[in-house]
Amino acid sequence: MMRINRSLLPRKVIVIGSAVLLLACLSIAVLVIYQNTHKAVSSDTPAYQTILPSGKSITELGGWSRISPPENDPVFAYTDNIGTVSISVSEQPYPASFKGDVDNKVAELAKAFSATNVLKTDDTKVYVGTSAKGPQSVIFAKNNLLVLIKSQGKIEDKAWLSYIKSLN
Numbered sequence: 006m007m008r009i010n011r012s013l014l015p016r017k018v019i020v021i022g023s024a025v026l027l028l029a030c031l032s033i034a035v036l037v038i039y040q041n042t043h044k045a046v047s048s049d050t051p052a053y054q055t056i057l058p059s060g061k062s063i064t065e066l067g068g069w070s071r072i073s074p075p076e077n078d079p080v081f082a083y084t085d086n087i088g089t090v091s092i093s094v095s096e097q098p099y100p101a102s103f104k105g106d107v108d109n110k111v112a113e114l115a116k117a118f119s120a121t122n123v124l125k126t127d128d129t130k131v132y133v134g135t136s137a138k139g140p141q142s143v144i145f146a147k148n149n150l151l152v153l154i155k156s157q158g159k160i161e162d163k164a165w166l167s168y169i170k171s172l173n
Contacts (some may be wrong), residue, residue, distance in 0.1 A: 041159050051081045053098050056148050056172040058085065073097075087164050091157040096150045107146050114151075116146045124162055135159060149173060 049071045055063075063069060066083040072095055073080035082095040103110040108130070115121070115132030120142050124131040136144040143154040143165060152172075 049079075049081070051079060051096070053079075053150075054148065054154070055081070055096050056150060057083075058168065059171040059173055061085070087156070087160050087168050090160050093155045095153045099151055100148070103146075103151065111144060111146045111151065118142045118144060118153075120144050122162075124166055126166055129169060131165065131169055133162070133165060142172075143169075145166060145169065 025157060050069050055069075057063060057066070067130040069081045069083055072081060072082045072166055078097060079101065080095050082093055084091060084093050086092065099107060100110075111130070112132070115134070118132075118134050120132035120134030122133040122135070124133060129145050130149050131143060131145040139159045141154075141156040141158075141160060143152075143156070145152055147169070
């Protein structure tokens with residue numbers, strides 16, 4: 006009959022236990038690295054100069070969200086309110102096709118969005134489109150950015166102009 010050496014049993018337990026512990030630690034490390042990498046990608050910030058309403062920081066507005074696919078030029082957005090109406094403001098540098106003809110290209114884009122009501126600030130031509138149910142689309146160019154704003158409801162022209170003037 007074969008005798009089991011009792012001194013080997015604890016050694017096997019230690020080796021197997023150590024291997025299981027090492028595997029668990031490696032799994033946790035991989036998970037932490039993946040989560041940190043994923044957070045870095047999802048918490049992108051624009052690499053270009055943006056505009057925000059006077060007196061508000063991007064942190065107060067909930068941060069930037071990239072709304073364009075990774076393979077496209079970056080477009081970032083934040084949410085805000087004008088009065089009690091929620092808005093989503095997206096900003097991007099002028100597309101390459103806009104260079105040298107920004108005013109006409111913005112007007113063409115506005116027409117495509119049925120944004121035919123034209124408002125003017127001191128230095129900005131603003132195109133507003135209103136759907137039958139109330140939400141609005143606003144398109145304009147400011148500080149070398151193409152800006153599109155979507156509202157959840159109707160906003161008075163005077164309030165739009167005040168908000169757009171505050172963007173710096």
